[in-house]
Amino acid sequence: MLDVFGNLSAFWEIMSLLPSAKLALADGTVYSGTAFGATGEVFGEVCFNTSMTGYQEILTDPSYCGQIVAMTYPLIGNYGVNTEDVESRGLSIRGFIVRELCRQPSNFRSTDTLDSYLRKANVVGIEGIDTRSLVRRLRIRGAMTGVLSSTDLDDASLINKAQSSPSIVGQDLVAEVTPAKPFNWSEGLSDLGASGTSLVSTDTPERHVVAIDYGMKWNILRHLKAINCRVTVVPATTTAAEVLALKPDGVFLSNGPGDPRPLKYAIDTIRDLLGNVPIFGICLGHQLLGMACGAEIYKLKFGHRGANQPVLNQDTGRVEITSQNHGFAIASETLPKVLEVTHLNLNDRTIEGLRHREFPAFCVQYHPEASAGPHDSGYLFETFHQMMTKA
CATH class of the missing domain: 3.40.50.880 (Class I glutamine amidotransferase (GATase) domain)
Incomplete structure (x- = not known):
């Protein structure tokens, strides 16, 4: 039993050393979490996908250009990524939101982790936020512009950026x-x-x-x-x-x-x-x-x-x-x-x-x-x- 608690303690100690990230919505809501993937800051329309599998197909779907996507299924990355499930020449998605990122995938087709995959593609990710709360807010108030950042962690600054960022409406993406x-x-x-x-x-x-x-x-x-x-x-x-x-x-x-x-x-x-x-x-x-x-x-x-x-x-x-x-x-x-x-x-x-x-x-x-x-x-x-x- 002590070994179990010891391992958990070590896990949370490691997690505390990971970089922070924040997601701010145009309505003034801010979510705090842990950064993964690339370092940086992006803006886009925040939306959600209810699929339980297929996150690599979602990431490589050019239809998500201009959007920051939240997955409603709580554990993402458990089967890694591979070269067969790619849907385009590269990743056009602006940012990726998950409740919990699996950092040690297990699948016979896996060639890389999701964290590494997003880092190489220069896509910013955030984990550890309450995705149920986020999805409920989007369902009630509608999809809205947001800013996802691992470099600027000031709430007021991020809210201002989210409110001043352009909508996808009227854009030729x-x-x-x-x-x-x-x-x-x-x-x-x-x-x-x-x-x-x-x-x-x-x-x-x-x-x-x-x-x-x-x-x-x-x-x-x-x-x-x-x-x-x-x-x-x-x-x-x-x-x-x-x-x-x-x-x-x-x-x-x-x-x-x-x-x-x-x-x-x-x-x-x-x-x-x-x-x-x-x-x-x-x-x-x-x-x-x-x-x-x-x-x-x-x-x-x-x-x-x-x-x-x-x-x-x-x-x-x-x-x-x-x-x-x-x-x-x-x-x-x-x-x-x-x-x-x-x-x-x-x-x-x-x-x-x-x-x-x-x-x-x-x-x-x-x-x-x-x-x-x-x-x-x-x-x-x-x-x-x-x-x-x-x-």
Whole structure:
């Protein structure tokens, strides 16, 4: 028994030597904790994700550009990080918040600790704060701007910075994460992946897909490869004429960060593509397709972020458990007659899927390619393949 208490005493002594960090919100609330990852100070929209697993996929998802993410699950880092679960070229997330960081991970796939991973990627983290209190505040008051710092620990100073930092509303964050030039994609799903489709990838692709990258997760590209497609990825600013010059059988509109309303260049491109080629959009791509058809966007109070969102497929009556990450949604009262609602969120009745009544085009707000799961909606990639075949 003395050994147990002795070890605990040594543990807390070590913890007391770790650097401090603070999180300040724009409403004047300050949380104190322990720093991990990189040293520094960042600002961004503070939001939360309810997933129990998949923290590496969340960290490498470009859709989190401009945001400081809190995990609601209390223990993060227990299976480490690896080279297979990466979703982009680098980390675009501004900061990371956890209740308890596991500093000694155990998993046969692990190649590094979460602490080391964030330090190398220059991402600031904080642990040891009451994440339940933080999430409750965000649910009641809505997502808000915050400052996370391990260098400035003065409450008044941090609150002032949080209140003067810009909101993500009205910013073009896609410009920070879209690739500089086109490239071809060749990687398929790993042995741990799940495509949700009966199609089998071969050495001779049946279809050519041009994927417009607004901040795309790589598992989307792996799924497109898995349905036997040759994939060309192009930057967000690519015009409709440039896309069509590549002679695609279909066009994919990717996920991405922030407010879709400043992305006039993307909306114009999609509007010009409609009717010329089959289109499939996910997340930000869903919002942009809706706007290209005349719908309007509004900001959700605290967004949908997690791997447990129930969605009703109105065609089949089936409820799908989905992975989601978005802070904006299509306003149902602005929906043009040319668009038909195919999926609804059962928590708040927001629009989760749309289909064009005249042209071969459809989209979903959630993530059917979710690497960490669930995989209920993987069939949508086969639906896209069938649409291209029919076209």
